[in-house]
C-alpha cells in the first residue's frame with residue numbers, strides 16, 4: 015500500500031460555514047491550505063441554520079450589550095458587502111431569502127417591551143412597520159399586536175456553502191473516518207480518502223472546525239501526544255426544531271416577542287423539493303421541546319401557531335421535527351457564548367463560530383493570529399503537487415426541508 019506524503023501550511027478539519035470561510039480567506043492570502051471533510055459540505059449545523067445574519071439586536075433586547083456582543087453588530091454589513099461582490103469573499107451568487115426580518119408582538123406591547131423599543135439603543139436598530147408594509151399575515155383585522163422591522167438579512171444556507179466551496183474544489187478532500195495522529199505531533203497524521211488513497215499529511219497549523227466533531231478530534235490528538243495539551247472543552251445545546259409545508263399563505267421571517275423578550279418563536283421560510291413554501295421554526299419552542307417526542311412537539315407547535323395566528327388554517331400542512339445540537343465552547347452554568355471562539359494550543363487551533371453570522375469574524379481573527387505568529391507560506395511546489403493523486407472533493411449536504419423522507423402528516 016502506497017502512502018502519499020503531503021505538506022501544507024494549514025489543515026482545516028470540517029467543511030461547514032466556518033471551515034469553508036477560513037479556507038477561502040487563507041488561500042486568498044497565499045497559504046497552502048487543505049480542508050478535510052468526513053461527510054458532506056454543510057452536513058453539520060450549517061444546513062440546519064435558519065440563515066439569519068444576526069446583528070446583535072437580541073442582545074440589546076435582553077439588555078446585555080457588551081463589547082463582544084457589539085462585535086456582531088458589524089456582521090450584517092460585512093455579509094452585505096460580500097453579497098454585493100465588494101467584500102472580502104465574493105458571495106454575489108448567494109440567494110438572499112429576505113433583506114430583513116420582523117419582530118411582532120401578538121398583543122399590545124407590554125410596558126417593558128415598549129420601553130425597550132422606545133430606548134435610543136433600539137430606535138437605531140428597529141422601526142415600526144406601517145400597516146400596508148407589513149407581511150399580509152399581520153394585516154388581518156384579528157391581529158392586535160405591533161410589527162417592527164429588523165434590519166438583518168436571511169440567507170439560503172445551501173447557496174452560502176456552494177458559493178464558498180466552488181472556487182476551492184482543488185483544496186478539499188473527502189476523507190474516511192478519523193485521522194491517526196503520529197506520536198507526539200498534532201500536525202502530522204495519516205488519513206484515508208474516499209478513493210482509498212492513503213495520505214501522510216504534515217501541516218504547520220491544524221485548525222479544528224468540525225463543529226460537534228471537535229471533541230473527537232481533540233481526543234485523538236490528546237491520545238497521540240504525551241505532553242499535556244489543554245484543548246478547550248465543548249458544550250452541546252440541543253434543539254428540537256419544527257417545520258411545516260402545505261397551503262401556507264406566504265413566506266415570513268419573523269420573531270414573536272413577549273414580555274421576557276426571548277423570542278417565543280422564530281419563523282424563517284424556505285422551499286421544499288417541489289418549490290412549495292416551508293416554515294421553519296425555532297426560538298423558545300425548539301429549546302423547550304427537547305424532552306418531547308416528535309408527536310408532542312408538533313402538537314405544541316400547532317397550538318402555538320393557533321394561539322398566535324388564530325385566523326390562519328393549517329389543516330393542509332404536513333409537519334416534521336429536526337433534532338440538532340448547537341456545538342459551542344464550554345461556558346459553564348448553562349451560559350451561552352455571545353461571540354465566536356478560538357483557542358490556540360501550540361500548532362492546534364480549536365474554533366467554533368457559535369453563529370453562522372460570525373464565520374467572517376472568526377476567520378479574520380484566526381488569520382490575524384497566524385500572521386502574528388509568523389506563519390509563512392511554504393507548502394509543496396506545483397510540480398510536487400501535480401505528481402500526487404487528485405483529492406476527491408466532498409459533495410454537498412441536502413437541506414433538511416428538501417428531504418422528502420422527513421415529512422409526515
Ligand SMILES: Cc1cc2nc3c(=O)[nH]c(=O)nc-3n(C[C@H](O)[C@H](O)[C@H](O)COP(=O)(O)OP(=O)(O)OC[C@H]3O[C@@H](n4cnc5c(N)ncnc54)[C@H](O)[C@@H]3O)c2cc1C
Pocket residue numbers: 027028029030031032033050051052053054055056057058059060061062063064065066067068191192193223224225226227228230231253255296338339340365366367368369370371372
Ligand atoms: C437549528 C439551528 C439553527 C441555527 N440558526 C442560525 C441562524 O439563523 N443564524 C446564525 O448565525 N447561526 C445559526 N445557527 C448556528 C450555526 O448554524 C452554527 O454556528 C454554524 O453553522 C457552525 O458552523 P461550523 O462550520 O462550525 O460547524 P458545522 O456546520 O457543524 O460543520 C462541521 C463540519 O465538520 C464535519 N466533521 C465532523 N467531524 C469531522 C472530522 N473528524 N473530520 C473532518 N470533518 C468533520 C461535519 O461533517 C461538518 O460538515 C443555528 C444552529 C442550529 C443548530
